Amino acid sequence: MLSRGLVVFVVVAACNALTATATYAQSKPIAQSKPVDGSVEAGRDLALNACTGCHMVARDQPYPPIYKGKGHPPDFKDIANKPDMNAAALRNYLASLPVVPKTGKMANPDLTEEEMRDVSNFIMTLRDESSASSRDETAASSR
Numbered sequence: 001m002l003s004r005g006l007v008v009f010v011v012v013a014a015c016n017a018l019t020a021t022a023t024y025a026q027s028k029p030i031a032q033s034k035p036v037d038g039s040v041e042a043g044r045d046l047a048l049n050a051c052t053g054c055h056m057v058a059r060d061q062p063y064p065p066i067y068k069g070k071g072h073p074p075d076f077k078d079i080a081n082k083p084d085m086n087a088a089a090l091r092n093y094l095a096s097l098p099v100v101p102k103t104g105k106m107a108n109p110d111l112t113e114e115e116m117r118d119v120s121n122f123i124m125t126l127r128d129e130s131s132a133s134s135r136d137e138t139a140a141s142s143r
Contacts, residue, residue: 038087038117040125047076047119050109058126069104080127090120 054067056075097108
């Protein structure tokens with residue numbers, strides 16, 4: 001037989017869980033129409049909440065990455081400035097990650113298509129103008 005204290009604890013815990021779920025659901029308004037190419041602001045918010053454990057997402061992120069493994073994951077700015085990097089390549093990379101990666105490698109973040117568009121577009125806003133213009137010049141000269 002369950003003690004009265006345990007029953008009260010279970011009921012209170014269940015109420016707290018339901019309240020937290022309702023609060024979370026209310027805090028994320030449903031977008032009626034999002035741009036097809038993704039929302040940079042939504043991508044930044046998602047990245048700050050989900051990626052900062054391993055990556056430096058933005059200079060103003062509230063805390064530094066906690067990952068202490070070998071070969072620190074790249075900062076988002078470094079990712080954006082890789083040669084030939086674009087939002088489509090980032091989306092393809094994120095979608096192709098394994099659920100269970102090799103040791104020290106990135107796992108699939110289990111993002112929706114919309115979240116991948118948002119995060120990819122946010123990352124590409126971090127690209128230096130010099131990287132973008134040198135890439136454009138290289139592409140023009142190879143034609």
